[in-house]
Structure formats: C-alpha cells, structure tokens
Amino acid sequence: MKTNFSKISLILFAVLAMAITSCKPKNAGTAVQGDSGNKSFVAPGQYDEFYNFVSGGFSGQMSVYGIPSGRMLKVIPVFSVDPEKGWGYSEETKPMLNTSHGFVPWDDFHHVEMSQKEGMYDGKWAFGNANNTPRLARIDLKTFRTAEIIELPNSAGNHSSPYGTENTEYVVAGTRFSVPGDNDNGDVPISSYKQNFKGHISFVSVDPNSGDMNLAFQIRTPGVNFDLARAGKAKSHGWFFFSCYNTEQANTLLEVNASKNDKDFIMAVNWKKAEEYLKAGKGVKQKVKYAHNKWNEKTHSATSTIKEEVIVLDAAELKDICYLIPCPKSPHGCDVDPTGEYIVGSGKLAALLPVFSFDKIQKAIAGKKYEGDYGGIPVIKYEEALYGEVQKPGLGPLHTEFDDKGNAYTSFFVSSEVVKWNVKDLKVLDRVPTYYSVGHLCVPGGNTRKPYGKYVIAYNKITKDRYLPTGPELTQSAQLYDISGDKMQLILDYPTIGEPHYAQAVAADLIRNNGQLKIYNISENEHPYVAKGEDQTKVVREGKKVHVYMTSIRSHFAPDNIEGIQVGDEVYFHVTNLEQDWDVPHGFAIKGANNGELLIMPGETTTLKWNADRVGMFPFYCTDFCSALHQEMQGYIRVSPAGSKVPLSYSLNKTPEELPKK
Amino acid sequence: MVQFRILLGSILLAFLIACGGPSQKSTAETGDAAAPQETQANPSDYDPDRGAGKFNEENVVLGATLDKAMADRGHEIQKVKCSACHKLTDEKLVGPGWKGVTERQKPFWIMNFITNPDEMIDKDPVLQAQLELCLVRMPNQNLTDDEARDILEFMRENDGVK
Secondary structure (H helix, E strand, O other), rough: HHHHHHHHHHHHHHHHHHHHHHHOOOOOOOOOOHHHHHHHHHHHHHHOOOOOOEOOOOOOOEEEEEEOOOEEEEEEEOOOOOOOEEOOOOOHHHHHHHHEEEEEEOOOOOEEEEEEEEEEEEEEEEEEOOOOOEEEEEEEEEOEEEEEEOOOOOOEEEEEEEOOOOOOOOEEEEEEOOEOOOOOOOOOOOHHHHHHHHEEEEEEEEEOOOOOEEEEEEEEEEOEEEEEEEOOOOHHHOOOEEEEEEEOOOOOOOHOOOOOOOOEEEEEEEEEHHHHHHHHEEEEEEEEEEEEEEEEEEOEEEEEEEEEEEEEEEOOOOOOOEEEEEEEEEEEEEEEOOOOEEEEEEOOOOOOEEEEHHHHHHHHHOOOOOEEEOOOOEOOOOHHHHHEEEEEOOOEEEEEEEEOOEEEEEEEEOOOOOEEEEOOOOOOOEEEEEEOOOEEOOOOOOOOOOOOEEEEEEEEEHHHHHHEOOOOOOEEEEEEEEOOOOOOOOEEEEEEOOOOOOEEEEEEHHHHOOOOOOOOOHHOOOOOOOOOOOOEEEEEEEEEEEEEEEEEEEOEEEEOEEEEEEEEEEEEEEEOOOOOOOHHHHHEEEEEOOHHHHHHHHOEEEEEEEOOOOOEEEEEEEEOOOOOHHHHEEEEEEEEEEOOOOOEEEEOOOOOOOOEEE | OOHHHHHHHHHHHHHHHHHHOEEEEOOOOOOOOOOOOOOOHHHHOOOOOOOOOOOOOOHHHHHHHHHHHHHHHHHHHHHOOOOOOOOOOOOOOOOOOOOOHHHOOOOHHHHHHHHHHHHHHHHOOOOOOOHHHHHOOOOOOOHHHHHHHHHHHHHHHHOOOO
C-alpha cells in the first residue's frame, strides 16, 4: 500500500508540475493562477481563519462559512421557518415569527451587520434585516441562534438596514418603499404619492450588555426610496449616511421614471442632534402597532409583545438633523472608509464614483453652502461636499469595501468586476472579473476602523456556466480573491444559499473565544414543562389537551409507550434532552404530524404539537443519529376513539404483565 | 483541463498535509460508537487502577462513615443525569447497575471516569470490555468536581456505607 501510495504521489507530483508549467494565464477573464487552490485550502481537521456571516437573501436565513475554505458551517434560521430545526414549528419558536400581521413564515434577508465597540467587531451579535415585512433580527453569536426580532412600523421594504453605529448604539432601518404612515389614512389614490407618501428611518437602540433592541425613534422624511446606509466612524461618529433614489417620486415604471434625475441624494443624518431633539420632547408620539419578539435562554421559549407607540421626528421641521448631498444617478452603496473621512456614493447608472469629504460636508453646513432644499431639507452644493471623483471606474457601481492600506474595492454589476482604487489619489489600481454580475463585497472587517485586508469576497447574482447545471436555476455563488498583494487574485468559487447580499467576516478567534455555548445547563432550565430526570416524566390530560413531559438520552425516550390518547386530542410533546455533552442534540418526530421535527439541544426543552386525527398506533423516533443504538430510540402512542374507556397511561421498560390489559 | 490538474494538485497537498499532521485527538461521542477506536496512548502510560483524569489517592479522601448531606446531593444529581441509564441494583439497563461499583473500582477511578468518560473509554481495558456489551459510550454529563464527589458518596450509600 505504501509503495503504491508513493508511486501515486510521484505521478501526482508530475501532474502538478505539468499543471503549473502548462498553466499560462490567457487573459484576465480566464486566469486562475497555479497556487490559487493552495491559498484557499484548509486541511481536514484544521480551522478556517475567518468566520463569514452571509445573508441568505430570499431564503430568509443567515449562513455561516469558513474563509478561506468556503466551507459552509451552519444555516441559522432567522426570518423563515426551518422544519429541520423546528424553527417556527415548535411551540417555543412560533412567537419569534409573530408580527402585527400575525405569524409570517418567510422573509427576504439582505444584510448582515456585526456588533461593534469603538469601531471594531466585538463578536457578540449579528443583525439582519427583513426586507418584505420590515423587521430587524439580532442573532446571538454565542449560541448561533436568533435571539430577538423587532418589527418596524411606518415602513415598507426595509432595505437600508441593519447598518450600525461604531459602538452599536443604534442599528438603523430605512424604508425602500415610501408609504403613508401607519397612523395616517393609507386608503389614498396612488396619484397622490407626492403628498401622502413618506419615508421613515428607524433608529433602534441596542443595550450594550443584554443586546435588547428598542425602537428609540424614527425620522420622517420626504417620500423617496432609501437604499443603503453606513454610520460614520471615528471623526464622523455621530453621523449616518443613507443613499436615496427615486427622488423623482415616481410610483410606476420606476426603471424609467426613477432614473431621470442626473443626481439623487446621499442623506447625512446628525443622529446625536436627533437624540437632543428627542430629549427636548420635539418628537411626536404616534399610535402604531408592531411586534417585539424575544427569546429567553432560561425558559427556552420566545415571547411576542405587541407595542403601540413610536416617537417620530420630522426632518423638514427640525432643520439641523438631515442634509442632502447630490449624488449621481440612483446611488446604491454609500460606504464610509476606515478613517471616517470619506464617503463613497455608488450611482448604479453613473459613469464615475464620487467620494465625499466629511470635513467638507461639515464646512458646507457651517457656511450654509446650499443649492436649495428638497421637501424642506437643505441640499448641499455638490462641489462643496465632494472630495473627488474616480473617473471611468467601470459600469454599474454598487458597493465599496476597504482594506488596511488606504484602498477601496468597488463592485460593478454591469461590467462584472471588482475594481481596486486608492482612496487618497482616486486612481484605479487593479480590476478583476467576477462570474457574474457581482453585488455586495466583503473584506473581513471591511466596515470597521481596521479591516484585515487579506481577502475580498464577491457575492454574485448570476453563475451561468460556473457550475454543473441544476435545471433552470443555478446555484448562487461567492468568489474569494486574495488581495494581500498589489494584484487581486481569484482563489475560490463556492456556492451559497438563497441569494447572498451583504456579508461580514471576522477573525475566527474572536467568535471562537467569545464564550461559545456548548450545552444548556439543565439545572438552569426553567421551561414550564421541563422534566429534570426520568422520575419527573409524566402525561397529563387537560380536557382535549394532553401534555407529555418526556426526556431523551442516548438512546431512549421516557416514557416510550403512551396509551389512552383519543381522536381529537391535541398532544404536546415537551421533550427535555437530558444530555449535558457538546454536540449531542436529539431529534423527535411522530407519524402524521402536520409539523416539523424537533431538534433538542443538550439540556433544552422543546415542544411539538401533534393532533391525534385517527385511531391507531403511531410511532415516534429520534431523528438525529445519536449513538450505536439510535435506531432503537423510538416509541408508540396508541390513539383510541373519542370517548374511549382506555385509561391514560405511560411507561418505559415495562413487561406485558406490568402494563394495562385493555 | 487546467482546473482539473489544479484539483489534483490540491488533492496531493491534502495528502501531504494530512500525512504530516498531528494524530487525531480522542474522539468525542459521535454517532457510531461501534466504529473501531484508535488507541493513541502508549498503554504503559495508563494506570488502570487510577484511570485518566485529575483524581488520585491524594485528592479523593473518603470518610470512615457516610457524609449523608453529600450523598443526598449526589442522589439528586443521579436522578437528573444518571438514572436514565443506570439502575441502583446490579441489573444492567443501558449501562451497568450501580450496586457494588464502589467495591469493584477505586473511588478516584470512578471520579475520573464520570468526569472524563471519553478518554477513559478509549484507554481503559475494563471500559472497553464494557463497551462491547453496552454499545453506547457513556455520555459526558458535564459534572463538576463537587458533583462527581457527591455522586461517589451516593454510590457508597447505595453500597451500604453508613
């Protein structure tokens, strides 16, 4: 075997050597250099250097990848139900997806924002936005679970979200669709768009210790479409920047009618000033309705509360909160460099990239260098805010990330490329193709004060010929580029879930050493239906409801035989996983359940509702391969006709002689 | 074709790195307990009387009589974390019954096993023989040192120590 292996090694060596010598890049479009595989290779059993938290787009979830290998580590259910994990199916998780519209099983998750302290990731939480039914989620990075979801009133199309300030004082949510406020009469003709439709930007505060979110205030603006946003950092901390398009205020055929103006806006928001107005009582309390859902780690359950008030500050009345900066042709990305001085606006239809200066914006405001106003908000003269323009960078600029050497990386959707340019001298330094139609970019730490500057990841909208065909829809994909040298080098393609939009990446050690939870301590389990040990298991009938207090351990359930259930009963299986070892969840599934499965973490209690709809014997079993005797981990429930005399009983390991005879 | 060759290169690299890499660490419980376990330790390093872990003759000292409070605490922990698989009699359930365990094994061996089951199951001849009978590796129930000592006291009570 060993000799064979050496022979094969020799041959492989020869093949490799040939591959290197024969691999002459033909042009930038097809080049993959000889050592690209090595650069992304992480040996079996070794860890990746970075965690990459990636939006799942229309899957509604957030995925987690290792970089540079591109290996998927987990999909965390956030806004969409996930029967695999019982998310939205177990009784405990259902309230997480509650809204003012009731239970919403799906959404569209676009952007990830990690919590920060002093402009650097702190490894505590990741935030995500629900684009369709506007919400913000907070995902706990110790448990990799969604811990909180808050709905946003007065909003539609929560797209410029969940970008955060540099100490995560706030995460924001700006409306893509302007709409009449929830408190206003929405039953208006569409032709009255200009008078009745408004934009709203929500500032959601985040408790630095618990992470609890609170809708602190909203800013009401003219009816435009807010697209993306970034907080100022360092010198510009205290300010927020939002890109706006459809300043034409079109309500039909937007691809034409919202593309008419030569310039739309970047809106600069002085949120410290907004806080002052809030304190001074300048806000207006509005009656609205929104859900606020929180996960409780002790009871292993979520609660949903409907809240009914929001404080709104009007940008047209409170003059010095908002300022508009003209920005060419429907700006999409609006990105702030690591120093906080430069703000890059990416006009989707523009042939250049304007870079604005924070210092110049401040001077322009102080000197009132305005060209007029828009809906009551001052418009700063373009030249007075502009640092400079990157000329002919590419077609269809969308998003910009930054490295640690003063360079920027901008994605170009139409020309399918990433362009590297220097922020100071605005010169294009390098360009590489993407395959194809790149959207967001991610440099690890790219929106912090100190990016890592080692890789840039491109998230593509179209993959066409890059992968084996899979029917009409092909996989979504990411592409990893090494940016440590002068030239960017493509080193890996890898598929992603849903459609990936924005993503962030952070040094693996920061997450790995953040106090990762391995088990839920069973002594701290405060679930109302917990069974801490098999001697606490029982079956209790309350009218038509039957509560089963069940335990699981390798490899049996207790009880595993239940009799005396009747047709029409609602049976609640409250399963406590007695395991106290890392990576030993048990699953639970029962025949005919109009429901998902349960996946119960060590020390956790989770509940599956099951309707007894017919007479018979119904097996249940563990779905998560737990031990050599996993296939033995099963049980039966007997369902008798309604009104049957069969007494309710439950047992484990009883002989036929010990069991009821009826 | 170029990409194919690069793939081969990657595979080769994988072999090279894997060959020179560190030996696999002791496996945590995974699905297939019946799969053969590699024994890494030199058997001569392992003391089958003491077991592997932090406990030894010096730091596990038994009283001449039972510490009832300790045994009661141990009983409570046993109900939550142990009773699903172990009876208090000598009857085997998932694992062996507890009757007589304190007479068969040294107290520090017991405490090492219940706090460090994965390494012990990989190394201990008695436990490997037991695994062939039970087929389920005893889970690590994350006992603290004090909890393990309380359980030991309860085992002594169960074995008739007054």
